[in-house]
Amino acid sequence: MLRYFSRTLVIFSKTRYLCVSANQSLSLPRKTPFGCLSFRFGVSKASSQSIMENVVTEHREQELLLLSASYDDFEGVIVNMKDAMDPAVFVASLRASISHWRQQGKNGVWIKLPIELANLVEVVVKEGFWYHHAEPKYIMLVYWIPETANSLPVNATHRVGIGAFVMNDKKEVLVVQEKSGKFRGTGVWKFPTGVVDEGEDICKGAVREVKEETGIDAEFVEVLAFRQSHKSFFEKSDLFFLCMLRPLSFEIQKQDLEIEAAQWMPIEEYAAQPFVQRHELFKYFSDICLAKIDGAYAGFAPISTTTSFSAKPGYMYFNTRDFNHHQKSEVEQVAKREGDRVDIDSSSHHQFLAESLRWIDQRCGDQRWLSSKANGLSLDRRGRGRVREAHMPS
Numbered sequence: 001m002l003r004y005f006s007r008t009l010v011i012f013s014k015t016r017y018l019c020v021s022a023n024q025s026l027s028l029p030r031k032t033p034f035g036c037l038s039f040r041f042g043v044s045k046a047s048s049q050s051i052m053e054n055v056v057t058e059h060r061e062q063e064l065l066l067l068s069a070s071y072d073d074f075e076g077v078i079v080n081m082k083d084a085m086d087p088a089v090f091v092a093s094l095r096a097s098i099s100h101w102r103q104q105g106k107n108g109v110w111i112k113l114p115i116e117l118a119n120l121v122e123v124v125v126k127e128g129f130w131y132h133h134a135e136p137k138y139i140m141l142v143y144w145i146p147e148t149a150n151s152l153p154v155n156a157t158h159r160v161g162i163g164a165f166v167m168n169d170k171k172e173v174l175v176v177q178e179k180s181g182k183f184r185g186t187g188v189w190k191f192p193t194g195v196v197d198e199g200e201d202i203c204k205g206a207v208r209e210v211k212e213e214t215g216i217d218a219e220f221v222e223v224l225a226f227r228q229s230h231k232s233f234f235e236k237s238d239l240f241f242l243c244m245l246r247p248l249s250f251e252i253q254k255q256d257l258e259i260e261a262a263q264w265m266p267i268e269e270y271a272a273q274p275f276v277q278r279h280e281l282f283k284y285f286s287d288i289c290l291a292k293i294d295g296a297y298a299g300f301a302p303i304s305t306t307t308s309f310s311a312k313p314g315y316m317y318f319n320t321r322d323f324n325h326h327q328k329s330e331v332e333q334v335a336k337r338e339g340d341r342v343d344i345d346s347s348s349h350h351q352f353l354a355e356s357l358r359w360i361d362q363r364c365g366d367q368r369w370l371s372s373k374a375n376g377l378s379l380d381r382r383g384r385g386r387v388r389e390a391h392m393p394s
Contacts, residue, residue, distance in 0.1 A: 067097040076108040077101050084116070087123045094127060102145050108152045109143040159233050160196040161240045162206045165289050166218055166247050172264035173289070174247070176213055179260045188275045189265060191242075191285075201315055203302045206243040214262045215253030218245040222299035223317050224288050227281065242285055244292065244299060267293065298322060 069079045085093070101109065111129065113120055115137050129141040133155040144150035166174040175189040183190060194209035196202055203220035210218045221244040232238040254262040270276065271286040291297035300317035307314075 065093055066100060067093050069097070071106075074108070075106050076110060077106050079109065079111045081111065081113050081117055081120070085120070087120060090120055091123050091127065094124070098127075098143070098145065106145055108150065109145065111141045111143075112138050113141065114138045156236075158228075158237045158239050160202065160205075161238060162194060162196060162202060162209060163190075163240065163242050163285070164192045164206050164210045164218070164245050165224065165242060165285075165292075166192070166210060166216065166245045167267065167289075167293070168247055168250060168264060170264070171267050171293065173267050173270050174210070174214055174216060174252075174262070175265045175270055176254070176262045177260040179258055184260075186275070189263075189270060189273060201302075202241055202243070202317075203315060206241075206245060210245060213255050213259050215255075216250070217248040219248060220244075220302065221246050222301040222320075224292060224297070224299040225285070242288065244289075 067079050067081075069077045072078060079097075098109065109129075110132070111124060113124070118139075121139060121141070124141050127143070129143045132140040132142045132152075134140070142152055144152065164174070168174075174192065176192055177187070177189060178184060192210050192213045194205070194213070196205035197208075200208070202223065207218055207220055210216050224242045224244050226239060226241045228237065228239055230237045250264070252262045252264070267289065271290065276282045276286050288297060292299065298319045298321040301320045302315040302317050303320070304313050305316045306312070
């Protein structure tokens, strides 16, 4: 709430204004758009210690804008600063804005300062804001308005990395020796590894890292395992995903900046390295890869999905092999219960059968255990279907 100005206060919007006489409190409309409000006022000597003391002097009028901002879904305010401001004017606008947001019942205030406005960081901190996170081109500061413990989300806590298990038809794996880091000069051959970029999917990050380090084109197959550790990189936690990829090319063109050497190596030779045998994590990784080769291990394949909260596509990773076993069992039970011929439209069971076939066709194509034409369902002219046989994946 803004109180006790020594002269008439005029609030302008795009189409209207309000006049408030001296010593009268002011309540701003809840939905008044920021950036459309301005104050014109004069300050007497008696009010020289008010929040405007650095902006106006006695008997002088000056315009003060509330900071342009937007609301989030949690009664928070987001200020994305773009234009340069005099620090004194900015502080006065910030104080007036916080008073306005407090009256509206807002909670957290987020101020994003681009690197070009770094001169405002000190004055923002002096107003009670603290650092939340920083990126190469901006810093984010936060403030909690209510007189309660803040519930603002913390900065990102994890970094995501990948290791790529890429094997050709000769059961040779793609391995590299690095020029820097802990493996420099050790002679250890390791899988290509790297960090997933901001906004990048794990499956796409793995393909990119293999291409960058070795020049090999590959397609993502599945996540075989993942490991979590803590206090590893700038005191952040780390998630590392062991991924299986299928090579699409075979001629290696190593990256000179980071990679000392790269080659295709028999999987047994890789697993027999003393370093791999001595270190439990790497031993687990090699054993998982060997189990995968033997067909005794199922990883997590990516399926593109969307949610009701966002139209942006993402990936869900799950054990499609066991999931398809379960789907096959459900279909077989329906076929057994209903007999050799089934009417797709007669019951929910039959609808489930049709939906199962449709899902498998759309998601898995000819790589899975049912094809609606070749192996699973044939329709006659009366719209009835016959389940002939189902083949499991090899």
